[in-house]
Amino acid sequence: MIPEFFTQKRPHGGMTPAEYRRYFEMEVARARQADVASQDLHAQYLPLNLHRTVRIEATYAPSKKVQAAAQEIKGPQLWMVLTEPWCGDSAQNLPYIAKIAACNASVDLRMLLRDQNPDIMDAYLTNGTRSIPKLVSFDWQGRELFQWGPRPQPAVELFRQLQESGAPREDVMHKLHLWYARNRGRALEEEFIALLTA
Numbered sequence: 315m316i317p318e319f320f321t322q323k324r325p326h327g328g329m330t331p332a333e334y335r336r337y338f339e340m341e342v343a344r345a346r347q348a349d350v351a352s353q354d355l356h357a358q359y360l361p362l363n364l365h366r367t368v369r370i371e372a373t374y375a376p377s378k379k380v381q382a383a384a385q386e387i388k389g390p391q392l393w394m395v396l397t398e399p400w401c402g403d404s405a406q407n408l409p410y411i412a413k414i415a416a417c418n419a420s421v422d423l424r425m426l427l428r429d430q431n432p433d434i435m436d437a438y439l440t441n442g443t444r445s446i447p448k449l450v451s452f453d454w455q456g457r458e459l460f461q462w463g464p465r466p467q468p469a470v471e472l473f474r475q476l477q478e479s480g481a482p483r484e485d486v487m488h489k490l491h492l493w494y495a496r497n498r499g500r501a502l503e504e505e506f507i508a509l510l511t512a
Contacts, residue, residue: 316455316456316457317434317458319433319434319437320452320456324426324431324434325392325394325424325426325434325452326392326422328394328395328424328426329424329425330423330425331408331412331415331416331423331425333425334397334408334425335367338363338364338367338399339364341357341360341399341400342360342361342364342399345357345358345360345361346361356398356400357400359400359401359402360400362402363400363401363402363405366402366405366406366491367405367408367409370409370410370499371409373498374409374410375413376413377503380414380417380506380507381417383506383507383510383511384414384418384506384510385417385418386510386511387418387420387421388420389420389453389454390422390453390454391420391421391451391452391453391454391459392421392422392451392452392453392454393411393421393423393424393449393451394424394426394434394449394451394452395408395411395423395424395447395448395449396425396426396427396428396431396435396446396447396448397425397426397427397446397447397448398427398428398429398446401428401446401447402490402491403445403464403465403469404446404447406491406494407447407463407466407502408425408447410502410503411423411447411502414503414506428444428446432444438450438461440463440464445464446463446464447463447464448461448462448463448464449461449462449463451509460512462505462506462509466497466502466505467505468493468497468501469490469493469494469501472489472490473490476489476490
């Protein structure tokens with residue numbers, strides 16, 4: 315069954331990677347101009363998340379294996395990603411996803427803001443939560459091809475173990491982002507290779 319939001323072409327009108335980057339930078343600038351003490355917790359993560367995104371964009375090149383997997387895509391696909399600039403997992407994963415998508419001109423990557431699209435987000439919950447980033451791939455007729463997110467599986471397992479250990483949230487997030495920094499997208503690549511060659 316084709317989702318109603320797809321027939322309404324809402325994903326098609328989502329932000330391109332370049333548009334999302336501009337929006338991200340505008341949100342960071344807005345947060346810096348505001349009184350930090352009056353901001354919500356999410357806004358305080360914006361500058362760090364932009365720094366993470368910029369670092370990955372500058373240092374990551376898709377491996378030959380993931381390039382080959384992406385090039386196996388024959389027909390047009392729309393990759394819809396639900397995200398928000400304040401999300402640390404999005405900052406750590408979207409730059410890799412964008413470069414993998416760019417390996418094949420048949421892939422149209424579009425970002426939708428989670429909080430502006432709650433009905434779409436609620437169709438793709440993770441264990442009952444609105445976890446992001448969440449990528450859903452569709453063919454051009456609107457048939458779902460695959461889903462990914464919100465984290466590579468090793469990061470999911472690490473997060474679960476840390477939470478079950480009772481570690482403070484700050485320690486959990488520090489160790490999660492340390493894992494991202496050390497893994498450098500390898501786990502994400504392996505998962506996308508499996509999805510694209512299935």
